[in-house]
Amino acid sequence: MNQIAKSPELTEIIETKGHATGAQWLSRYSSALLGVFGTPQRVLVRGSGCLVWDADGKEYLDLLGGIAVNALGHAHPFVTSVISSQLATLGHVSNFFTSPTQIALAEKLLELSKAPAGSKVFFANSGTEAVEAAFKLARRNTGASPNGTERPRTKIIALEGAFHGRTMGALALTAKEAYRAPFAPLPAGVVHIPFGDIDALRAAVDETTAAVFLEPIQGEAGVRPLPAGYLQAAREATSAAGALLILDEVQTGIGRTGKWLASEDAGIVPDAVTLAKGLGGGFPIGALVTFGPEVSSLLSAGQHGTTFGGNPVATAAALATLHVLENQQVLAHVREVGEHLRAGLAGIDGVTEVRGEGLLIGFDLDADVGPGIVTAGLEAGFIVNSPGPHTIRLAPPLILSTGQADRFLAALPALLQTAKDAQ
Ligand SMILES: *Cc1c(COP(=O)(O)O)cnc(C)c1O
Numbered sequence: 574m575n576q577i578a579k580s581p582e583l584t585e586i587i588e589t590k591g592h593a594t595g596a597q598w599l600s601r602y603s604s605a606l607l608g609v610f611g612t613p614q615r616v617l618v619r620g621s622g623c624l625v626w627d628a629d630g631k632e633y634l635d636l637l638g639g640i641a642v643n644a645l646g647h648a649h650p651f652v653t654s655v656i657s658s659q660l661a662t663l664g665h666v667s668n669f670f671t672s673p674t675q676i677a678l679a680e681k682l683l684e685l686s687k688a689p690a691g692s693k694v695f696f697a698n699s700g701t702e703a704v705e706a707a708f709k710l711a712r713r714n715t716g717a718s719p720n721g722t723e724r725p726r727t728k729i730i731a732l733e734g735a736f737h738g739r740t741m742g743a744l745a746l747t748a749k750e751a752y753r754a755p756f757a758p759l760p761a762g763v764v765h766i767p768f769g770d771i772d773a774l775r776a777a778v779d780e781t782t783a784a785v786f787l788e789p790i791q792g793e794a795g796v797r798p799l800p801a802g803y804l805q806a807a808r809e810a811t812s813a814a815g816a817l818l819i820l821d822e823v824q825t826g827i828g829r830t831g832k833w834l835a836s837e838d839a840g841i842v843p844d845a846v847t848l849a850k851g852l853g854g855g856f857p858i859g860a861l862v863t864f865g866p867e868v869s870s871l872l873s874a875g876q877h878g879t880t881f882g883g884n885p886v887a888t889a890a891a892l893a894t895l896h897v898l899e900n901q902q903v904l905a906h907v908r909e910v911g912e913h914l915r916a917g918l919a920g921i922d923g924v925t926e927v928r929g930e931g932l933l934i935g936f937d938l939d940a941d942v943g944p945g946i947v948t949a950g951l952e953a954g955f956i957v958n959s960p961g962p963h964t965i966r967l968a969p970p971l972i973l974s975t976g977q978a979d980r981f982l983a984a985l986p987a988l989l990q991t992a993k994d995a996q
Contacts, residue, residue: 589618595628614951620647623970623977625956634977635956636969641792641824641933644851645897646970652854652893659889666885668878674888681895682862685833686846691866696858696883700823700849701738703859704786706877707819707847708742708760710863711784713871716815726783726816727762734768736793737786737821746786769799771806778810784817784844785810789835792824795964796928796935804839817844817868823859824933827851828898828971831908831931844868851971854894858887898971907931907971910978914967917982923989934967935960938989945992952991953984 577584585593598616616628623646625635638644645652659674666672679694686692697703708729716726729746731737737746744752745759753759762783766773768791778785785807791797804820811818820843825835829851836843842864849859859882863869881887897903911931918927918936926937938946943959950957958966969977 589628593628598628614947622646622648623973631954633951633954633956634980636967636973636981637956637958638968638970639855640958641829641850641968643855644827644829644894644971645854645903646972647855649854649897651897652856652890655893656856656886656890660886663885665881667880668883671883672885672888674885674892675883678883678888678891678895681892682848682860685895686862686864687837688862689842689865691869692862692864693869695861695863695872695877696888697849697860697879698857698881698887699738699859700821700847701740701743701859702879702882703823703847703849703861704737704743704746704821705740706861706872707784707786707821707845708746709877710845710861710868710871711786711817711819713876714783714815714817716780716783725781728779728782729763730774730777730782730785730816731763731765732768732787732791733765734791734794734797735765735786735788735821736791737788738823768794768797769803771800771803774803774807775810778807778814778816780814782811782814782816784819786819786821788821788825789839790825790830790929790933792933792966792968793960795937795961796933796966798928798930804836804841808839808841808843811844819843819845819847821847823847823849824968827894828904828907829931829933829968830929831904831911833904835930835933852894853887853890854897856887856890858883858891903971904931910973910975913975914978914982917978918985921982921985921989923986932967932969932971932973936965936967938963938965940993940996942989942992942996945995946988949988949991949995953988955981955984955988 595616617625618628619626623635625633682694683692695706711729714726731746733748735748737743742760745763748765766777808818820836822834826848844864846862852858915927918924923939924936925939928935941962943962943964947959960966
């Protein structure tokens with residue numbers, strides 16, 4: 574028997590058997606939910622692959638994937654069945670204990686990250702928590718002092734345009750003033766330097782620097798890749814100064830760019846990498862990978878922790894997701910469909926620039942119609958995101974088909990026209 578049927582109330586909520594409309598749900602939403610997200614665009618009730626349906630029965634092609642989270646789309650049968658079977662076996666144990674899935678996933682992440690011997694993993698539940706752990710790691714890089722002061726390494730460098738999360742440490746690394754200002758004072762010592770400027774980076778990194786945080790491609794800033802040579806220059810400068818190089822691959826990792834990590838072709842070994850979004854295939858999980866024995870011993874027993882992080886279900890979800898990514902040539906598919914999409918976008922009238930790699934794509938428009946395209950897209954059955962007034966971001970499930978990509982390319986000129994007409 575379907576266990577949900579035992580509760581008519583839950584049947585109505587989960588299987589939406591009560592046929593409440595989207596408008597009815599949204600009215601309940603605004604009475605019950607803190608208003609930090611504004612009004613949600615739609616009430617989504619069901620998904621399958623790259624498609625989702627709202628409470629009014631309308632279908633959408635999901636070109637955002639829960640912001641680069643639903644790597645294998647919605648309700649992937651293998652991931653769903655692994656999560657269910659782990660939950661039915663053992664769901665939570667606390668970090669006084671461990672479980673085989675946690676250990677196997679840590680090993681898998683080290684292998685995929687080509688991490689040298691002595692590298693380690695810390696599990697969290699989200700991107701911001703992975704970054705928070707990395708921030709604490711940076712604080713522990715007190716290092717030898719050239720001038721004998723007690724705590725010489727208090728400077729942490731991040732880039733203008735950076736997004737690293739919303740908790741206080743991660744927020745200190747995030748650049749956007751509107752996110753930061755209401756919460757001052759933030760943890761001290763973080764400086765933001767101009768994006769992509771190698772000379773500014775070399776000038777900023779010195780022996781008081783604990784760490785440099787970089788996103789190989791800035792996602793929230795509109796899919797902005799670091800210029801060629803930047804990661805190598807950052808590695809050189811941080812190594813020379815004894816500072817850590819920490820790469821935030823929360824959005825760019827887990828095959829999003831058609832590679833395991835977006836930084837993988839740079840030919841450098843970072844000191845730490847943060848992961849989250851796509852890792853659990855939709856299930857919440859984050860991770861910090863620390864490279865080599867020295868960095869991996871900066872945080873000692875008792876200096877950091879989490880109740881839920883690395884729990885059996887989340888780590889099983891990630892193992893299932895990685896299994897599919899590895900065994901079904903998904904990354905080659907990501908490169909192919911990504912290239913196809915970018916080429917198609919570049920040929921559309923009104924698209925002025927196309928950026929990104931694999932299936933993390935940003936494109937600029939010849940007018941400030943980003944939000945208008947989001948609205949027109951929803952009307953036409955497409956979910957996209959506008960991280961800036963004239964920018965659209967796509968981060969669809971990695972299993973997006975060429976046919977689905979073509980469907981969006983064919984619709985875009987009309988969406989652009991609708992958005993311009995509505996201005
Ligand atoms: C989304 C994101 C985060 C924050 O992740 P949450 O899971 O929302 O806390 C951090 N860094 C980057 C690069 C991100 O894209």
